[in-house]
Amino acid sequence: xxxxxxxxxxxxxxxVASVPSSGGIELFSASIAGPEGRAAAGARVAVxxxxxxxxxxxxxxxLLAETRADTRGNVSVRTRDKxxxxxxxxxxxxxxxxxxxxxxxxxxxxxxxxxxxxxxTARGSTPVKLRLSAAGxxxxxxxxxxxxxxxSGYVSKNHNCINGADVQWIPQNSIKRVDVKxxxxxxxxxxxxxxxxxxxxxxRMGVTYEYPHAKNGxxxxxxxxxxxxxxxxxxxxxxxxxNRNEWAAVDWEYRKYKKYCHVDTGxxxxxxxxxxxxxxxxxxxxDGNSYIPTKSTFRCKRGNTIGVTARLWVSRSATRTxxxxxxxxxxxxxxxxxxxxSHKLTFIPTGKKARLCGNNGYPTAATVxxxxx
Amino acid sequence: VRSPRxxxxxxxxxxxxxxxxxxxxxxxxxxxxxxxxxxxxxxPAFGYAVEQSSDGAVTDALTLLSVPxxxxxxxxxxxxxxxxxxxGLEDAGSWxxxxxxxxxLAVVEQFYRDxxxxxxxxxxxxxxxxxxxxxxTDDPFGVQLLLASRVTQEGRFVRSGVWVTYTYRxxxxxxxxxxxxxxxxxxxxxxxxxxPDYGDAADDTDGADDDG
Numbered sequence: 001x002x003x004x005x006x007x008x009x010x011x012x013x014x015x016v017a018s019v020p021s022s023g024g025i026e027l028f029s030a031s032i033a034g035p036e037g038r039a040a041a042g043a044r045v046a047v048x049x050x051x052x053x054x055x056x057x058x059x060x061x062x063l064l065a066e067t068r069a070d071t072r073g074n075v076s077v078r079t080r081d082k083x084x085x086x087x088x089x090x091x092x093x094x095x096x097x098x099x100x101x102x103x104x105x106x107x108x109x110x111x112x113x114x115x116x117x118x119x120x121t122a123r124g125s126t127p128v129k130l131r132l133s134a135a136g137x138x139x140x141x142x143x144x145x146x147x148x149x150x151x152s153g154y155v156s157k158n159h160n161c162i163n164g165a166d167v168q169w170i171p172q173n174s175i176k177r178v179d180v181k182x183x184x185x186x187x188x189x190x191x192x193x194x195x196x197x198x199x200x201x202x203x204r205m206g207v208t209y210e211y212p213h214a215k216n217g218x219x220x221x222x223x224x225x226x227x228x229x230x231x232x233x234x235x236x237x238x239x240x241x242x243n244r245n246e247w248a249a250v251d252w253e254y255r256k257y258k259k260y261c262h263v264d265t266g267x268x269x270x271x272x273x274x275x276x277x278x279x280x281x282x283x284x285x286x287d288g289n290s291y292i293p294t295k296s297t298f299r300c301k302r303g304n305t306i307g308v309t310a311r312l313w314v315s316r317s318a319t320r321t322x323x324x325x326x327x328x329x330x331x332x333x334x335x336x337x338x339x340x341x342s343h344k345l346t347f348i349p350t351g352k353k354a355r356l357c358g359n360n361g362y363p364t365a366a367t368v369x370x371x372x373x
Numbered sequence: 374v375r376s377p378r379x380x381x382x383x384x385x386x387x388x389x390x391x392x393x394x395x396x397x398x399x400x401x402x403x404x405x406x407x408x409x410x411x412x413x414x415x416x417p418a419f420g421y422a423v424e425q426s427s428d429g430a431v432t433d434a435l436t437l438l439s440v441p442x443x444x445x446x447x448x449x450x451x452x453x454x455x456x457x458x459x460x461g462l463e464d465a466g467s468w469x470x471x472x473x474x475x476x477x478l479a480v481v482e483q484f485y486r487d488x489x490x491x492x493x494x495x496x497x498x499x500x501x502x503x504x505x506x507x508x509x510t511d512d513p514f515g516v517q518l519l520l521a522s523r524v525t526q527e528g529r530f531v532r533s534g535v536w537v538t539y540t541y542r543x544x545x546x547x548x549x550x551x552x553x554x555x556x557x558x559x560x561x562x563x564x565x566x567x568x569p570d571y572g573d574a575a576d577d578t579d580g581a582d583d584d585g
Contacts, residue, residue, distance in 0.1 A: 303513030306435065306480035310421045313569060316551075317417040344571060355478065361509075362437050362479060364419035364552075 024078035025085060025120045027065065027097065028112070030128040032073045034105030039073030040132055043103035046162040047077050049088035050096040050111075054228070056283075059169040059257065061098045062088070066162065069103075085120055093117060096228050098167060099130065100160040104143040106134035107158040109277075111207045111225035136213040136220035159211045159277035161261035168272065169257035169279060176254045176280070179290055180205055181247040181325040182337050183345060185240045186297070186370030190354035191308075191347045195248050198235035198342035199285050204228065205252065205326055206333020211277035221331045227281050235342065236289045242350065245297065245370075251288030254280050254328050280328045300357035300372050306364075307355055311348040314356075315339050318367045345369065407538055411546025412444040413506070418534075420553030422569035423484055425524050427558045430465050430488040432521040434495075435480055436535060436552045439515030440508045444541075447511070450504045451538040451545065455520055458570075461530035462556060465521035469504045471496025479514050488521030495519070506539070522556065529561030531570040 027047060032040040045068070048061035064079040079085060088095050093116040100109050108130050115123040142158050161167045182203065183195045197203075209224040238248040259275040318339050325335025339345065347356055347369070355373070358366020425431050440447055453467045465488040474496035475481055481494045489498055498519060506516045520535060534551040557567035 301513060302476065303479050303515075305478045306483070307478055308421070308435075308483045310423050310483055311569065312419065312421040312435075312483070313571065314419050315417075316419060316572075341571060346569075362515075364435065364437070365417050 024065075024080040025082060025116075026122060027077045027079060027085075027095075028114055028122060028125045028128050029074065029076045030069075030099075030101075030130055032069045032075065032101055032103070032130045032132065034103065034132050035134050036105075037131075039071075040069060040101075040103040040105055041071045041073055043069045043073065043075075043101050043105075043130075043132065044162050045069065045075055045077060045130075046100045046160070046164075047079070048098040048100075048167050049084060050098060050228070052088055052090045052095075054283075057171060061167045061169070063165055063167075064097070082120060085116070089116055090228075093123065094228070099128070100162055100167075101130045101132065102137075102142055102158050102160050102162060103132055104139060106132035106137045106139055107142065107160050108132050109160060109209060109224055111227050113204070113226065113228070133222070135222075136211050138214040159259065159275050161259075161275060163263075164261040165264045166262040167275075168260040168262055169281075170260060172256040172258055172278070174256035175283075176329060177286060177288075178252055178254055178326050178328055179249040179292060180252045180282075180335055181249050181292065181322050182335070183238070183248045183320075184294065184296065184368055184370075185238065185244055185246050185248055185291075186368070187240065187242050187244045187347075188354070188371035188373060189242055189350075190352050191349050191356070191371045192239070192241050193244070194344070194346045194348065195238040196235065196342070196344040196346075197238065197248065197250070199250075200340075200342060202338040202340055202343060204336040205282040206328065206335065207282075208280045208328045208331050208333055209277060210280070210329075221329065223331065223333050224279065226334065226336060234285075234287070238289070238291070240291065245294055247292040247294055249290045249292050251286045251290065252326070253283045253286055255283040256280050256329075297370070298359045298368065300370075304359075304362055304366065305355055305357040305372060306362065307353045308347065309349050309353050311346055312356070312363075313344050313346040314358075314363050314369050315345045315366065316341070316343075318365070320367045347371065407545045407547035409546065409548055411539065411544070411548055412440050412448050412541050413438060413537055413539060413546070413550070414548040416550050418551035418553060418572045420551075420555065420569055420572055421483065422555035422557065422567040424557050424559070424562070424567050425486065427524050427527050427560075429486060430521055430523045431554070431556055432465075432485040432488045432490045432519050433532075433552065433554050434470070434485060434490065434517060434519055435483050436518040436520065436550060437479055437515045438506045438518065438537070439512070440506055442508060442510050444508065446542060447508060448506045448539045448541045448546075450501050450506060450516075451540060453501050453518065453520065453538070454536040455522065456533050456536060456549070457522075458531040458533050461524065461526040461528050462522045462532060463525055465523040467501050467521065468498045468519040469501055470517035470519060471498055473497060474514075474517060476514060480517060485519075488523070490519060490521075520552075520554075522554070524556055524558060527558045527560035529555065529557045529563075529567065531555050533570075533572060
């Protein structure tokens with residue numbers, strides 16, 4: 001009881017301490033650097049919220065905040081629009097953001113995920129590092145004053161919508177089916193393995209971005225963070241036999257979206273203009289799955305190796321970022337898989353004692369587990 | 374900008390809250406009420422299932438303790454308590470494998486069918502109280518717990534984990550390790566198998582955060 005009282009008091013004082021010194025909710029802090037790595041003083045930042053549940057058609061991302069970095073390139077992004085934040089938050093407090101930043105050195109756009117508490121304060125977010133890129137960006141135009149909202153003939157110079165209202169993503173007819181790697185299954189002679197995977201927000205996939213190079217018009221492709229995806233309550237029970245080293249993968253549909261900036265020109269006048277860029281983002285799981293052979297492995301330490309004779313489930317709560325886990329339109333992007341109660345990696349000894357080892361600790365807690373001789 | 378009265382109220386409130394927190398902290402220290410969230414907290418769940426007859430014992434030997442590298446000092450164990458979900462399993466004792474245990478593997482045998490287990494590779498097994506759990510960097514093999522349960526009924530029974538009480542510097546902590554053990558007697562098998570429990574009750578809330 002006393003402990004409960006103390007924890008209540010501590011959480012109360014923590015709550016008092018977390019009230020921002022200036023108005024609004026702090027979404028995250030960021031440091032912005034130019035392509036050469038130096039601080040991008042005064043860089044502009046705009047942050048938009050994706051809908052908590054992505055629609056099948058046009059996706060509208062709502063402007064939450066616009067601000068500028070200080071002379072050292074640091075910025076604290078806050079919003080006063082609590083209602084919009086609440087609308088955008090998933091039941092667990094996750095909010096998916098679109099971040100746009102630009103300065104005379106270049107621009108950057110990416111998807112970013114934050115987790116909020118019920119009082120909308122951020123949960124242990126680490127500062128976001130943004131690196132502006134001049135590739136494909138008309139930096140001369142960027143440095144000049146932006147076209148005013150009241151003029152006609154909107155031409156995007158940097159593919160960002162800063163100074164706008166919302167960003168809209170219009171689905172295109174281009175669709176690609178790709179393999180998304182989820183979990184590495186590594187068995188030897190003495191065990192088989194099962195991986196029960198559920199299609200949930202525990203699986204996040206890379207978003208990629210395309211725009212024409214400002215000088216020569218060639219298409220520039222960049223990774224642009226990770227996305228949530230449209231999910232349904234279903235899953236796959238992967239099962240493999242002995243002597244395997246394969247990725248359990250699911251077949252995902254990626255769709256191309258064209259980016260439009262929405263500008264409120266006052267009164268009843270609204271204007272949309274083509275930002276001149278596209279995004280490839282995961283749209284839905286096709287219900288398909290596959291196994292992809294790999295030679296990737298790791299060295300085992302005896303201190304991280306155990307002997308098992310009864311089937312053992314492990315790697316619960318482990319999060320693994322799989323670099324190059326998905327290839328979208330010729331560009332490798334990352335996949336992040338967090339295991340939970342609906343993701344079970346189970347090793348089943350085949351009668352004899354099997355030895356299991358973890359890549360970064362005991363197999364009961366490691367990110368990747370394999371059977372060894 | 375707050376008025377002087379507003380500032381006074383805030384200061385007084387802060388002083389009262391701080392005072393209460395200090396008194397409560399001192400009381401906790403004096404009464405030795407264990408805290409949660411210590412250096413051994415947050416271990417992920419794992420588990421397995423074992424068949425055993427209704428008068429037999431199972432000693433789980435798979436729980437390894439080590440202090441994470443970002444913690445500066447080792448911890449000292451006070452006691453462990455097995456958390457049973459239902460009758461059918463009884464605590465039959467807890468020990469730590471000896472400091473001289475085999476270094477062939479971190480765990481040589483996943484479980485034993487006697488209590489305490491008789492295996493020279495475990496070294497000189499010792500009582501839990503007073504065992505020092507090293508930092509992982511100082512000893513990658515850590516401390517191996519030996520957690521014995523006796524089966525008292527026919528059926529399928531679950532131990533959802535282990536409560537570990539320990540001291541770190543001057544503080545006492547009590548944290549839960551979700552080491553899930555399922556024991557089935559022949560009457561508790563499903564299609565000839567002992568179906569492992571996945572500890573979902575004590576797990577995270579990932580069922581609620583699905584987008585779909």
